[in-house]
Amino acid sequence: MHYPAVVDVVWNLQLMANGVRIRVLSLYRRILRTGQSWEAENPEETEAEKLFIRSEAREVFRANKHLLDAEKILEHLTEGETRLEMALHYKTPYPRPVNMPPNTITKAWGSANLRRQHTSRPVYIKSLDTPS
């Protein structure tokens, strides 16, 4: 009698998938629209930045389109939305990298801190950390 529960889960996943899909596609559309009407701080670089926005969006979205896990998809979605907001706020489409030189956190800091290095990277540079 656990069949109904399984069916419910599958149905919920599909509904959630549809909702996520709509968000992903509308994010893609918003990014491309932003790219079309983009004006750079330095007017000479407007074209280069427009091209960057368009090509980066195309690459990153297509590189991750095979994902099926809802959590990972939501992480990437958050990354996309955050990068878009930051680009609009700081008026630059290039992501802000976070750099921590290797061996900043040594064994003396403890294994917990060593582990935290990997998880504490901000979500908006997720694509930079995992080149694919």
Next chain:
Amino acid sequence: MASLGRCVRLITRVRPSLALASIPRATTIGCLHTLNTRECTVNNKSLLPTLNKTCSVRNYSAKEPLTLDMIQQRVLLVLKLYDKISPEKLTMDSHFMQDLGLDSLDHVEVIMAMEDEFGFEIPDGDAEKLLRPADIIRYVADKEDIYD
């Protein structure tokens, strides 16, 4: 009256846009130069036997008159210009995902190109149903109220 006749006869030699300033608006000639030429009857036939019967009409802020045929041509042109669609496989009823091998991200780009071409927003709910060129043409015709 004679001076008017003289002014007007100048049209045949002078570019109409230059003659604009000299023609008072009240004349029945009233034909201004550019884009569309179409047959129009010139009322003062007796005054101007030398004038050409076709004249141009300027549309100040109106869109071009659309017909179903024109919409079809424009839609197919935009699709042919898209680099991920091969023009040989493109027909009116070819499905974007199944026949032309596009994915949903490409579909978003195609719908954006259609929005730019025809100048009006297509909301997401409607956009996801437009999966063939024929659907797009019908949708645009509905929005622009064209019933040819």
